[in-house]
Amino acid sequence: MSRPASLLRNALIAALLAATLGACGRSDDRAVEVAVIGDPAAPFVTGPRLPLAAQLVRAASAEGLVGFDEQGRVIPAIADRWIVTDDGLSYIFRLRDGKWPGGGAITGETGRAALVRAIGALRGTALGSDLAVIREVRAMAGRVIEIRLHQQAPDLLQLLAQPELGLTMRGNGAGPMRLERDKRTAILTPIPPEDLGLPQPEEWEARRRKLNLVGLSAKDAIRRFNAGEADVVLGGRFADFPRLDAAGVPRGAIRLDPVTGLFGLAVARAEGFLGAPENREALAMAIDRDALAAALNVGGWTATTRVVAPGSADDNGTVAERWPGQTLAERRAVAAARVAAWQAENGKPAALRIALPAGPGGDLLLRQLAADFGAIGLTVRRVSEAGDAELRLVDTVARYARVGWFLNQLSCGNARGPCSASADRLAETAVAEPDPVKRADLYAQAEAQLTIANTFIPFGVPVRWSLVSGTVTGFAPNRWNIHPLMPLAMRPK
Template sequence: LHLVAQPELGVTIDNAPSGPMTGLKQREDLLLTALAPELRGLPAQPEWDAEVRLVKLSSLPFEDAIGGFSRGQYDVVLGGRVDSLPLAATGPLSRGTVRLDPAIGLFGFDVVRPSGFLEGATNREALAMAIDRSAIAGQLGIGGWTPTTRIVPTNLPGATSVVAERWADQDIDQRRAVAASRVSRWRAANGAEPRVTVDLPPGPGSDILFQSLARDFAAIGVQLVRAGEDASADLVLRDRTARFAGARWFINQFHCSIAQRLCSDAADNFLELALGAGSPAEEAGFLGQAENALLEQNLFIPLGAPIRWSQLRANVDGFAENIWAVHPLFPLSRAPI
């Protein structure tokens, strides 16, 4: 059912709106009104609209949205990501609460320029080993965030087997010792200091993330530099929620038909074998081998689950955290379904 609900599978009749709400443009805002049940092909409900409220939708920069929330102009702020997280009003006088979605997806760095120090897969792995992922959550001030060293989450809903995190038998100091030795060997062989550039979206949350990563990489002898606007970078943030809760979605994001610079022919072959698998266990085995093939290349450095947050007042009904980080507007109108 979740696949059928994707926007690409939406159906229109004679190009007429088919959703549960009508919209009216008002300057820069959109006023949304829930349709009565009889207008949606359902039996009429007495006093249906007694508690229904209008939903006013505004699209704003996060600084303006949070400022308006603090002043009582808005009841809900949606669409928060890591770059805007520190803007959330969380002080003792805040009139709302921050809600973090248990999102699933990909949040990490694509190695888009595997040259210099990043030319070798073991050197790229050194960067992945150096990152203290649990510290990132503390520095961003969020609880319940799930870090990971893998492409497919180990806690994926419906998973038939438990896959261990990488380097689970080593603590952060041991991992950094291994990574630092690789950096030393590269420095001795090349007579240069390893330097890596990273592209991050603007925002205070990105600043915190950059500072955290810069400290982690410095611990193994690698300098991290933030790329300027419109400048190319070695590492580019990938921040995307999953479209469905299956290992295939995660591995497909690196298919050679989609991400040629990051893909693996071996992973694509295992993915094809999974399509013809004779049992769920066999399919899971092929998908696991596909993920391992991608991890061996270390062209994607995972951090954890995508960070998605919202802020809303206590009197707001119809909001629920979910793994898709999607929040329909119809329930916010309080209209009975």
């Protein structure tokens, strides 16, 4: 080969390499695309009750005293360290040396004011009930605040890390990401640690990327993921799980969270056939949970007949699964006799109106319930959530794995239907009981009262899934269904 030809060949190779590297660089520099299943307006919802997309945005742009990492572990945020007193009744936090957005130092006084506002905004919610253990928030010297408790609360840090407890000053949060809005897209950019009063690693600028978050229907989110237009899909539930096989989503892209929580039917109206607790129990007796597990086809799904998930902290084991030793046929015979007695007394058939979410999973659940309730002489009709439903689906992941969470969700202040005042009184007494053995016994009595009331008909644990492409780092399945955005936006070291 002549020298000019060799030079030309080398120049072409160099140009091709440069183009390839440039293309890789451009690909590596692009934003991480995240789709969250839900309403397109959800990322920008405000208030005490936030949909998932808004929780993600809030946690990314307004961190609390502490936060979560991708594995659902509590990590420092505005508080860079803390101690717990020996009696467990006081948590003392030292805040980082930084400023709030728009100026103003982060101090004990400003941190306390922001936390008190956040807690106050949650009054009347289930999370607000969880925070009732807090007796007082005090500002101490410099950048220190103290949270004093009525009783020990081993899950306090878990509660303080919730997105709704993100701290703001004049409506703005202190990161760790900066939020911009482009129509219905939330654009989030990691804030340099030095701007937050933190040391900045040398490679930090090269690692950070923008992240775009949108709310989409499950069908559109899955389509975008399959087309390579979304890197991550969050917020998957049982209602849309069957879409994954139908759309040909690779099994390796599906991530299931091993969550606990409430998944079952809540009684919305204690009227007609549902007016008597023993009739409501008939519904719980009729459900074939093994058949439901097979129909859901979710690996590792666990059924239960209990209001509280078995194995929860503070569960002393005295409340067991219901109807031990009875077969499904035997339970259904008892339930069918109650249905027949009610229909004979009232001179009309018993029919139920059930609100279930749209989607193939909701259709599947309707067919299963129609078969189960039909086996004892009941008919069912599907209505919208906003309609006159007598039964509605509850599908909620526990924020912490203790009996108190379940009781707060189903309390008279949060149930949106019939409830048990006696269970509430026992739960309130338990919160104030310092002795852990006595407290667990009171919680067991409260669960027993809720069980007798039959205002909630459990199926098992909730179903939560995500889709994650092979190029994404910073994601890990965890028991809380917590998937913060900051780790997703950072390239690995």
